Amino acid sequence: MMQSNNIVELACAGSGKTWRMCHDSICCDNSSKKMLMISYTHKGIYSIKKEYAQQNQGVLGKNIIIYTWFQFLLRELIKPYQRSFLGKICQVRSCDFSQLYGIDYSHKNSKEYFLNCNYDVKANHASEFAVLLNKLSAGAVIKRLEETYSCIYIDELQDLVGYDIDLLELLFLSSIKIYCVGDYKQATLKTHNPKSNKTKGGMYVFKYLETIKESHRLNIIKNNTSRRFISDIAQFINLFYLEDPVISIVECNEQAIGVFQITEDNAPKYIQFYSPTILKYDIKTSTLNYPSLNFGVSKGMTLDRVLIFPNGPLTDFLIDPSKKLKAPDRYYVGVTRAKYSLTFVVKKLIENKYFKKSKICIGDDEIDVLKFNNSNHTNN
Amino acid sequence: MKIKKILIHNYKMFKDEIINLNEGFNIFVGNNDSGKSTLLEILQILISGKIDNYSFERQLKASYFNYDIRSAFRLQLVQPDIKIQELPSIILEAYFTDDGNNSEYKGTNNELGENCPGIHMTVEFNPEYEKVFRDMIKTRDIYDIPIEFYKVSWKDFGDNPIVFRSFPVRVTIIDTTQKDYSSAVNKFINTRIASNLASDEKVNLARAYRNMKNEFNNNENVKHLNERIEKDERLNNRKIKFGMREDVLDAWMNEVSIDVENIPFENMGFGTQNLIKMELVFKQNSEKSNVILFEEPENNLAFGNMSKLISNIIHDDTKQVFISTHSSYVANRLGLKNIILLHKGKTSQLTNVDQDTMDFFMKLPGYNTVRFLLADKVILVEGPTDELIIQRAYKDKFNKLPIENGIDVMTVDSLAFKRYCELALLVKKNLSIVTDNDGDIQHNIIDKYKKYLNGYGDLIKIYYEKNEALNTIEPSIIASNSKNNDLIEKLKRVISRKGSMMNKTCEELIDFMTNNKAEWGLRVFDSDESIEFPDYINDAIK
Numbered sequence: 067m068m069q070s071n072n073i074v075e076l077a078c079a080g081s082g083k084t085w086r087m088c089h090d091s092i093c094c095d096n097s098s099k100k101m102l103m104i105s106y107t108h109k110g111i112y113s114i115k116k117e118y119a120q121q122n123q124g125v126l127g128k129n130i131i132i133y134t135w136f137q138f139l140l141r142e143l144i145k146p147y148q149r150s151f152l153g154k155i156c157q158v159r160s161c162d163f164s165q166l167y168g169i170d171y172s173h174k175n176s177k178e179y180f181l182n183c184n185y186d187v188k189a190n191h192a193s194e195f196a197v198l199l200n201k202l203s204a205g206a207v208i209k210r211l212e213e214t215y216s217c218i219y220i221d222e223l224q225d226l227v228g229y230d231i232d233l234l235e236l237l238f239l240s241s242i243k244i245y246c247v248g249d250y251k252q253a254t255l256k257t258h259n260p261k262s263n264k265t266k267g268g269m270y271v272f273k274y275l276e277t278i279k280e281s282h283r284l285n286i287i288k289n290n291t292s293r294r295f296i297s298d299i300a301q302f303i304n305l306f307y308l309e310d311p312v313i314s315i316v317e318c319n320e321q322a323i324g325v326f327q328i329t330e331d332n333a334p335k336y337i338q339f340y341s342p343t344i345l346k347y348d349i350k351t352s353t354l355n356y357p358s359l360n361f362g363v364s365k366g367m368t369l370d371r372v373l374i375f376p377n378g379p380l381t382d383f384l385i386d387p388s389k390k391l392k393a394p395d396r397y398y399v400g401v402t403r404a405k406y407s408l409t410f411v412v413k414k415l416i417e418n419k420y421f422k423k424s425k426i427c428i429g430d431d432e433i434d435v436l437k438f439n440n441s442n443h444t445n446n
Numbered sequence: 447m448k449i450k451k452i453l454i455h456n457y458k459m460f461k462d463e464i465i466n467l468n469e470g471f472n473i474f475v476g477n478n479d480s481g482k483s484t485l486l487e488i489l490q491i492l493i494s495g496k497i498d499n500y501s502f503e504r505q506l507k508a509s510y511f512n513y514d515i516r517s518a519f520r521l522q523l524v525q526p527d528i529k530i531q532e533l534p535s536i537i538l539e540a541y542f543t544d545d546g547n548n549s550e551y552k553g554t555n556n557e558l559g560e561n562c563p564g565i566h567m568t569v570e571f572n573p574e575y576e577k578v579f580r581d582m583i584k585t586r587d588i589y590d591i592p593i594e595f596y597k598v599s600w601k602d603f604g605d606n607p608i609v610f611r612s613f614p615v616r617v618t619i620i621d622t623t624q625k626d627y628s629s630a631v632n633k634f635i636n637t638r639i640a641s642n643l644a645s646d647e648k649v650n651l652a653r654a655y656r657n658m659k660n661e662f663n664n665n666e667n668v669k670h671l672n673e674r675i676e677k678d679e680r681l682n683n684r685k686i687k688f689g690m691r692e693d694v695l696d697a698w699m700n701e702v703s704i705d706v707e708n709i710p711f712e713n714m715g716f717g718t719q720n721l722i723k724m725e726l727v728f729k730q731n732s733e734k735s736n737v738i739l740f741e742e743p744e745n746n747l748a749f750g751n752m753s754k755l756i757s758n759i760i761h762d763d764t765k766q767v768f769i770s771t772h773s774s775y776v777a778n779r780l781g782l783k784n785i786i787l788l789h790k791g792k793t794s795q796l797t798n799v800d801q802d803t804m805d806f807f808m809k810l811p812g813y814n815t816v817r818f819l820l821a822d823k824v825i826l827v828e829g830p831t832d833e834l835i836i837q838r839a840y841k842d843k844f845n846k847l848p849i850e851n852g853i854d855v856m857t858v859d860s861l862a863f864k865r866y867c868e869l870a871l872l873v874k875k876n877l878s879i880v881t882d883n884d885g886d887i888q889h890n891i892i893d894k895y896k897k898y899l900n901g902y903g904d905l906i907k908i909y910y911e912k913n914e915a916l917n918t919i920e921p922s923i924i925a926s927n928s929k930n931n932d933l934i935e936k937l938k939r940v941i942s943r944k945g946s947m948m949n950k951t952c953e954e955l956i957d958f959m960t961n962n963k964a965e966w967g968l969r970v971f972d973s974d975e976s977i978e979f980p981d982y983i984n985d986a987i988k
Contacts, residue, residue, distance in 0.1 A: 098547070100550070126666075141604070141606050142604075145553065145555070145605035145606060146552060146553030146554070146555065146603070146604035146605060147553060147561075147606065148555070149554040149555065149556055149559055150554065154557040154566075155554070155556065155566070155605070156555050156566065156601060203554070205555075206561055210549045210552050210553070210604070211549075213547075213549030213552070214549040214550045214552075270476075339842065348984075395480045410833055435935050
């Protein structure tokens with residue numbers, strides 16, 4: 067079978083990557099073979115299912131299989147040819163995520179290296195196991211996949227690390243069309259803690275794939291146009307990463323749109339009037355007892371308005387946005403959720419070259435705020 | 447997707463057996479209790495998870511386990527010191543052809559380690575009950591295979607669980623041995639007809655039924671009635687509405703009836719019901735490939751209907767058909783190479799049957815091939831006279847009829863002798879042929895059977911009169927009873943009715959016998975006196 071053309075899409079937050087993925091799968095659904103859609107998390111799967119149904123009269127396609135990354139590894143790659151390594155059949159049970167951290171003393175490529183005593187595959191070595199089984203079965207693992215699926219879609223590509231990348235390369239070289247999308251700026255999660263390929267996976271995955279573009283027939287597309295948020299928010303988030311700036315094409319007529327800072331004493335009024343979703347870096351950040359979500363949890367969501375209680379590093383960043391955050395990925399997820407307004411709660415309103423004094427209406431009242439001003443700095 | 451073989455471990459009479467299957471027809475032939483029905487049962491369990499329409503899991507019995515294994519296990523339980531090394535388990539596997547279209551069921555999770563799609567089914571001890579079991583062993587409360595602690599699982603060869611609803615092979619059972627004259631129409635509709643409809647046909651019928659109900663509810667008269675009720679009638683001061691009942695999905699089945707030429711389906715004979723069911727199965731153009739299990743089609747069907755049915759089967763090569771039968775007609779028509787012979791849980795196949803021989807029996811399906819295959823030893827003769835004489839000769843010698851010792855004497859047109867020789871070589875069956883020399887031993891015997899007499903040991907033996915002058919059995923009999931006067935007088939007595947032969951010459955005797963072949967044979971067979979038999983007949987029954 068011939069190797070087919072693969073698509074790698076680097077897509078910014080709100081660019082509609084899940085939409086395009088589902089759209090592509092609906093368009094391509096004409097062969098007798100099945101199509102597989104994969105996301106790392108259960109939440110990712112949920113949003114794929116929801117998006118697919120929206121485009122298909124509320125129902126999922128007959129030929130569409132949707133798995134999490136580990137369901138994919140276990141069901142499609144590890145179980146069918148476990149005999150090639152174990153010499154026995156029907157042994158492997160599930161996945162063990164309990165040993166992601168800490169030291170594993172087992173010998174590389176021993177039974178204990180891949181499986182715990184209940185015959186659950188250790189998550190840290192699952193993709194490595196899959197690659198090994200393919201080798202031991204003389205390629206039967208990939209051949210079975212080729213016979214089953216015409217196309218495999220992988221969402222959240224930036225979550226793949228370590229041996230996931232070796233596996234991905236095997237998939238690229240197969241006759242299956244691989245369509246993967248992701249955003250290296252949101253590399254907050256990873257499938258496991260790898261010992262290898264540290265410069266190939268995660269946030270580096272796109273850079274690495276660029277180097278094997280010819281040999282693996284990759285068509286790499288960049289999509290930095292966001293349909294999620296207004297221009298002010300796009301300008302603001304581009305301060306987090308200088309590369310591949312996001313362009314907004316959203317227009318709207320809501321009131322109080324933009325990026326703001328407000329003081330703590332105005333927060334209750336603001337929250338009551340605009341009902342924003344409240345986000346924070348992690349559990350250690352106080353939100354004045356308002357119910358809130360961590361940045362990581364909000365990944366993949368689109369929200370109308372977002373109110374963030376910043377932690378220390380983010381507070382420093384707001385005081386001087388030209389000083390870059392050390393690990394911006396998780397903050398980046400938090401600030402790319404809102405459609406209309408992104409508001410930070412601070413102790414004091416301190417002007418800088420990005421944030422200037424302004425006022426917003428809360429019903430009949432007006433409150434003092436700092437407003438992010440993009441017009442002076444569009445060319446910075 | 448076709449089943450290419452099944453593996454059986456510990457199920458009923460099968461201890462360890464691998465049976466290669468044909469993609470088209472599989473004819474299971476064997477004596478009673480040889481495992482024909484069990485094989486059909488195994489296919490049903492593997493592909494549908496059911497046995498006789500009920501979940502296999504809930505019907506699990508210790509008697510499903512191989513009898514020897516079960517007795518050995520029970521013996522262990524009565525030892526003074528119970529030491530169990532291995533609990534009995536059942537493994538059933540279906541291996542499918544690997545055509546690349548069903549690779550989601552593919553892998554090497556099977557006993558043979560083959561890489562193909564398939565189903566791996568096990569009945570084994572559930573480790574969750576380990577403690578209870580060990581305690582019960584200690585208190586000696588286990589008397590038999592503890593099936594209450596067993597679990598049943600169906601997995602594909604990729605080691606993922608089987609969902610029967612979406613599995614691409616469907617099994618249809620046509621069992622003419624089971625009589626079911628239940629009066630409820632819906633049961634007939636459901637089990638005989640509805641279960642053989644394609645799923646989209648079923649959905650459409652259910653939809654049509656719902657539409658009809660909906661129409662009723664929206665009918666002007668019903669609406670009008672509801673308006674009136676709403677004004678006049680109140681229940682506990684709450685509104686009342688009149689309409690058809692909301693119903694479960696399969697409700698339409700309870701409401702329909704099927705008429706065949708104006709006779710309700712349930713009033714038709716069992717055979718006709720099966721014929722109709724069969725037609726439905728074969729007309730079906732389903733996405734799923736079909737496996738059809740057919741138990742003894744010769745039962746409950748008149749010969750004409752059976753041959754109609756057989757032609758239906760022959761002209762459809764999309765289905766994989768499994769038939770258990772005692773009927774040679776069925777076996778001959780479907781092709782002898784498709785026969786799988788069963789004997790006490792062991793199987794042998796006729797795959798290598800010679801094409802000419804198979805065509806011969808296909809064109810002349812009246813020959814008793816199944817009877818031939820099932821006998822321990824066969825003596826073929828040319829006519830009823832020869833058969834009667836050999837039976838009598840055997841009885842005189844052993845005081846029993848040959849069949850009581852497993853020897854089947856069959857009368858066959860001498861044209862078919864060579865065909866049976868082919869079959870005998872194929873299944874390694876002892877075959878004796880008793881034939882006339884018709885005056886030319888070299889031509890009629892030596893040359894004709896050369897092929898079967900050399901190089902196959904004693905498997906096939908030909909018995910014939912060595913004296914060419916005695917060209918048929920009648921002169922031979924006369925010759926062997928002419929050694930002295932007493933003998934010839936006795937022969938005359940035996941063949942006579944009321945002394946009719948007593949004054950005849952030998953030539954007249956031969957004349958009478960040749961013209962009344964079956965009659966003189968019967969008289970010899972029934973006689974109180976025993977006559978002498980020619981050497982070749984005595985040799986044949988030795």
